[in-house]
Amino acid sequence: MIFSFDLLFEAVLFGVLLGCFYAAVSIGLSVSFGLLDVPNVAHPAVMIVGSYFTYVLCSYGFDPIVAGVVLMPVFFVLGVLLYRFYYESFEKRGTEAGVRGLAFFFGIAFILEIALILGFGVDQRSVQAEYIGSSWELGEYRIPYRMLVAFGVALVLTASLTLYLSKTFTGRAIKAVAQDEPALRLMGANPVRIKQWAFGIATGVSALAGAMVIIIGPVEPAMDRIFIGRTFCVVVLAGLGSMTGTLGAGLILGISESIVLMFFGASWAPAVAFGLLLIVLGIRPQGLFGR
């Protein structure tokens, strides 16, 4: 292991970009699990499906980001349907929602992964674009353009979602339903429809997140598993329900992973997210910024 402050700085720089990417990828889960309390372990799998759909659209000539944006409304609808289904089958029945809800989403994630293997095979897929492959030279450091793209999209996503949740009526209703459902009912709003809408947004955001995943690097069907670690790590570290916390937590993860990648190699980097998650769960399960 060669250590130098130059390398460390490069790792941190890369880590900041990576961290913003992780934040963007996790923000959908921050809504569906952090706010709505849906045990959506299939969130990363849905996102990877988004990556593959992006791949398909790109083979028709779409730019990856455009593809991601185009997929957002489609995934929004899918999210609404999925939540509706989950609600009717589990949340309404109340009592055993815990085990069965978890098993349900685990089954969905598994089915999605296998479906991707059957449809696309286990090989990696990637997309091409002008900004993929070239880098921005900043003094001695090379910053890959695709990381900047992901960074930019991530910031836009996080900012718009945070603004949406605090400034718009529906957004605040979503935050309210997380804190006090009976009060919301008394105000005349239908909690189920609000949750449905929120889950749809979370899933729609996953589509764009998926596009970014395949922009950053090649994807394969089993990638949802490592992203379970990363997204839940970010959401738990941030503290459930905190949107801005997601950004901070994402940065912490991104920088940690980048440093491990730089100094210990690629075979150890995937374990960082899970290791960090276990530590947070063991020491401070309520996270850094949460309710």
Add this chain to the structure above:
Amino acid sequence: MAEKLLQVSNVSKHFGGFAALTEVSLEIAEGERFGLIGPNGSGKTTLINCISGLLRNESGKIVFNRKEIGGLPAYQRSRLGIARSFQVPRPFHTMSVLENLLVPSAYVVHLRDSEGETRAMEILKGMGLADKAQALASQLSQVELRKLELARAMAAKPRLLISDEAMAGLAGNEVDEVLKILFDLNAQGITIIMIEHIMQAVMRFSQRVVCLDAGKIICEGTPASIVKNADVQKAYLGA
């Protein structure tokens, strides 16, 4: 002079930035019938959760039977003699009514099932639930569920029973049924804290009443004096 069974001193509890309880203090004597009232969200259930152990208070002391219990987990507090019913009934829904009582029977009183069943049937008879003993808890009506909550609490042989809104949403005669059960239990020597919104029930039952609002105690006294208190009226009806 009756011994102080429960002493709550300056208990505070926060949820993030929200202060659910601020410096709450009260004392309850053995054998007392104690009423706890307050508008929705005033902290009544939070206080009960702190006393029974489902929540930990951040500051203050809770002393039960001359023993400080603030650091003990809930299951140990139940073995010391604190029992509580839940505002929204939480039966063990895959078990029969009888089996529900066998849980505290085995885990609090440490009775073997054969003895536990005999005792449980007596309790159920006293509550009018004996014929439902083999029924699944998930099949009971609302008032039966409330009675089950109390029966299950009784099976733990408590010294202090906390009844959390046992009568909420019940019809008039059902309220009387539950009230009678609570009076009978108190007659057997059990100290009872009653949380209720049904004023006439609280007034008939309690020897002393405390009113909570926004996490603080705003009034304490006999039922008659509480009803006349201006702060209490303001808390319930708004300024």
Add this chain to the structure above:
Amino acid sequence: MKFWISCLVVALAAGGLAISGINEYFFFAAFVVLTYIVLATAWNILGGYAGYVNFGTSAFFGAGAYAAVVLFQALGAPLAVQIAAGALTGAALGFGVGVMTLRLRGIFFAIATVAVVFIMETLMINWRYVGGATGLQLQRPEVMAPFTTYARMLFVVMTLMAITAVGIARYIQTSWLGRGLRAVRDSEEAAEANGVPTLRLKLIACVVSGALMGAAGAPMPMYLSFIEPASTFSLNYAIGALAAPMIGGTIHWLGPVIGAIVLASLQQIVTVTISGEINVLVVGVLLVLFVILAPDGILGLFRKWLKSSSR
């Protein structure tokens, strides 16, 4: 008493089959089914009885397998010792994960189990002594008489392990421990308020579950005379161990057994008639269907059918 007599009959039958002239393929297939019976039964002790879902069966299973390999390579340990080591390793892992996450909500425990799989796999990939990413070939010792092949011997071993696992599950289910776990599952707060030491019981269930999974993993390297991380920590074990009780029924020890047999048979049929990859999809689809439509599993459906036909 009836139960133990049936177990004895099963054990004797297994022994009889093992020294008979039946087709060798039977033992390979049966070994896999029996492994899943053990894994499903183990899973259900924590998942079905206590309500805490384990996504990481592969971690415990794999830990047992690798523990066996280490002991075999280092000390030439016999199979019985390997199994004991597997059980201990699984138990320790169960305790570690449990202590860290069982006081939190169920989903955090579930995610932590995914983490453990990942971390275990990463550790084994980077550990050269057990072969790292490429794996390790094992030199099996001579097969013990009266068995003629390893498959036959391991078939009997696995049958005994399955009987043990089911016996343990049955004991837990019918004992005071089972009632406490059910109380935790039905309403953890009410259980705690009624004297049940919820964390302690959950930990016991987690440790027992982990131990059984680890024990089930130990014979695997001998079975294959080979071990490597990717297939050992495969998601298939996790989904199979979870799907079998969900499909068979989670309240009773028979549920995981029925579920494992049904699933394994179905998988064999699908593999032979359609394809090997589709059969994995079948497990996932069945899981989701049962969780939604028949939450009490096959046992639940059977009970309902009995009730309606007795009117």
